[in-house]
Amino acid sequence: MPVNLTETAAWTALLSHVQNAREWNLRDLFAADPARGERLNAEGAGLYLDYSKNRVTDQTLTLLLDLARETGVETRRGAMFAGEKINVTESRAVLHTALRAPRGASVMVDGRNVVPDVHEVLDRMAAFADSVRGGTWRGHTGRPLKNIVNIGIGGSDLGPVMASEALKHYAQQGLTLRFVSNVDGTDLVEKTRDLDPAETLFIVSSKTFTTQETMANARSARAWLLAALGDDAAVARHFVAVSTNAGAVQTFGIDPANMFGFWDWVGGRYSLDSAIGLSLMLAVGPEGFRELLAGFHDMDEHFRTAPLERNLPVLLGMLGIWYNNFFDAQSHAVLPYDQYLAYFPAYLQQLDMESNGKHVTLEGQLVDYQTGPVIWGQPGTNGQHAFYQLIHQGTKLIPCDFIGFCQTLNPLPLEGGAPHHDLLMANVFAQTEALAFGKTLEQVLAEGVDAELAPHRVFEGNRPTNTLLADRLTPRTLGALIALYEHKVFVQGAVWNINSFDQWGVELGKVLASRIVPELGAAEPELEHDSSTNALIRRYRERR
Numbered sequence: 001m002p003v004n005l006t007e008t009a010a011w012t013a014l015l016s017h018v019q020n021a022r023e024w025n026l027r028d029l030f031a032a033d034p035a036r037g038e039r040l041n042a043e044g045a046g047l048y049l050d051y052s053k054n055r056v057t058d059q060t061l062t063l064l065l066d067l068a069r070e071t072g073v074e075t076r077r078g079a080m081f082a083g084e085k086i087n088v089t090e091s092r093a094v095l096h097t098a099l100r101a102p103r104g105a106s107v108m109v110d111g112r113n114v115v116p117d118v119h120e121v122l123d124r125m126a127a128f129a130d131s132v133r134g135g136t137w138r139g140h141t142g143r144p145l146k147n148i149v150n151i152g153i154g155g156s157d158l159g160p161v162m163a164s165e166a167l168k169h170y171a172q173q174g175l176t177l178r179f180v181s182n183v184d185g186t187d188l189v190e191k192t193r194d195l196d197p198a199e200t201l202f203i204v205s206s207k208t209f210t211t212q213e214t215m216a217n218a219r220s221a222r223a224w225l226l227a228a229l230g231d232d233a234a235v236a237r238h239f240v241a242v243s244t245n246a247g248a249v250q251t252f253g254i255d256p257a258n259m260f261g262f263w264d265w266v267g268g269r270y271s272l273d274s275a276i277g278l279s280l281m282l283a284v285g286p287e288g289f290r291e292l293l294a295g296f297h298d299m300d301e302h303f304r305t306a307p308l309e310r311n312l313p314v315l316l317g318m319l320g321i322w323y324n325n326f327f328d329a330q331s332h333a334v335l336p337y338d339q340y341l342a343y344f345p346a347y348l349q350q351l352d353m354e355s356n357g358k359h360v361t362l363e364g365q366l367v368d369y370q371t372g373p374v375i376w377g378q379p380g381t382n383g384q385h386a387f388y389q390l391i392h393q394g395t396k397l398i399p400c401d402f403i404g405f406c407q408t409l410n411p412l413p414l415e416g417g418a419p420h421h422d423l424l425m426a427n428v429f430a431q432t433e434a435l436a437f438g439k440t441l442e443q444v445l446a447e448g449v450d451a452e453l454a455p456h457r458v459f460e461g462n463r464p465t466n467t468l469l470a471d472r473l474t475p476r477t478l479g480a481l482i483a484l485y486e487h488k489v490f491v492q493g494a495v496w497n498i499n500s501f502d503q504w505g506v507e508l509g510k511v512l513a514s515r516i517v518p519e520l521g522a523a524e525p526e527l528e529h530d531s532s533t534n535a536l537i538r539r540y541r542e543r544r
């Protein structure tokens with residue numbers, strides 16, 4: 001029997017609890033419990049979470065975890081790991097966790113253990129990656145392939161883009177890695193402009209192998225290659241595919257022997273650790289990729305087994321629900337203090353917003369509560385000089401996750417000053433301190449600021465943050481970090497009783513676009529849209 005979220009005992013209790021909580025101030029919470037920072041933290045899979053700078057007491061946490069239990073988060077977690085078809089609108093299992101299960105593990109889907117299949121593909125990917133990296137896989141003219149271009153979009157792009165940037169430090173030198181995603185021809189043209197076709201390998205990555213953007217880019221990439229190499233046979237050496245759709249891959253002209261498969265129980269936005277990660281494996285090598293998978297698995301195990309009170313994805317998920325559903329926070333910022341994680345917020349946007357941007361329950365009823373927040377962010381310290389002003393002194397409540405590493409991969413000592421990494425990390429600690437504790441009017445006046453100016457200098461504080469610290473950005477840590485957010489999204493989706501694994505919301509635009517495409521090129525078909533769309537199309541036609 002589905003539980004109605006707003007009728008649970010914990011929801012009701014939280015509604016009355018929040019009346020008091022709205023009056024709390026982090027300054028008082030810390031004053032009343034000076035050891036709070038040593039208490040309200042948890043650790044797992046190499047990640048340390050400090051959640052003490054949240055507007056919560058022990059009672060809040062108890063109630064939030066009650067809510068998780070009452071809404072069946074644990075049962076649903078068990079169902080996911082067991083391969084039950086929890087993606088009910090597509091009648092599919094949700095088993096990205098099987099992609100990182102160790103060799104020898106068993107995960108059953110429709111009576112079949114899928115782990116050997118997963119490792120068979122991983123082994124083929126590894127053999128291929130080694131042959132390209134080692135120069136034994138050669139292009140049509142006999143030259144080694146030095147440029148890798150992944151063509152894909154959404155989940156077939158964002159994961160490899162984010163992770164290859166994150167793990168650049170571990171990448172093979174001399175390989176150029178590019179990603180083409182946008183159907184805007186500029187993307188392909190600019191990404192291939194300086195590449196030699198004879199040395200370029202295209203990976204066409206698409207779960208369905210029907211996505212308009214990817215298919216258009218793949219066809220144009222093939223034309224670019226053939227224009228230079230002049231022989232259809234070149235496609236076999238310069239194109240490989242990653243897909244679940246072998247038929248469409250073959251129709252496109254890619255030899256199925258050069259296709260790396262995955263399965264319908266892998267959602268696009270959960271597919272980085274499937275063959276969709278091939279471009280990443282080419283960059284960091286099979287060993288680096290396996291380390292990444294090991295990190296994912298570490299977090300899977302933590303999520304599956306740690307008590308809710310110390311379970312990182314559960315804590316992050318439930319704290320998010322606290323602000324989203326009880327403080328009406330509209331967004332959530334993710335602020336990595338590591339240049340290598342530049343694309344992490346963009347990656348999380350698809351992971352979180354495509355998963356939990358839903359307005360009906362699993363049973364198809366309209367929800368009467370808020371679901372997924374807007375996810376956004378940018379690496380620190382750059383964000384500090386752009387949008388932090390609004391977080392500190394604006395009128396909106398924006399809970400933030402700060403992510404930092406104790407060791408840098410690029411130690412730069414500064415003559416006569418602190419090393420770069422200390423400067424960077426000092427900002428993590430300073431920002432979360434400032435957001436929590438702010439600066440009172442009394443403090444401002446005590447500094448001798450004019451009474452007139454003083455209000456402008458006041459920081460209310462009481463802005464909630466989580467801080468995630470890891471020792472070092474390694475493939476393994478990255479895997480754990482990604483899995484942490486995957487499972488956080490899962491926890492929230494389970495509480496909201498929505499399907500975090502479909503994405504019907506992107507369909508309507510796709511269908512309408514394919515209807516409009518022929519209207520743009522043709523001379524005079526009747527336009528039967530609304531007057532605004534008709535007028536826009538007419539203007540475009542006249543001026544294109």
Ligand code: F6P
Binds near residue numbers: 156206210268
């Ligand atoms: O944006 C919708 C979507 O279906 C995503 O979920 C998916 O990651 C992306 O399109 C790309 O799909 P495909 O891998 O099938 O090309």
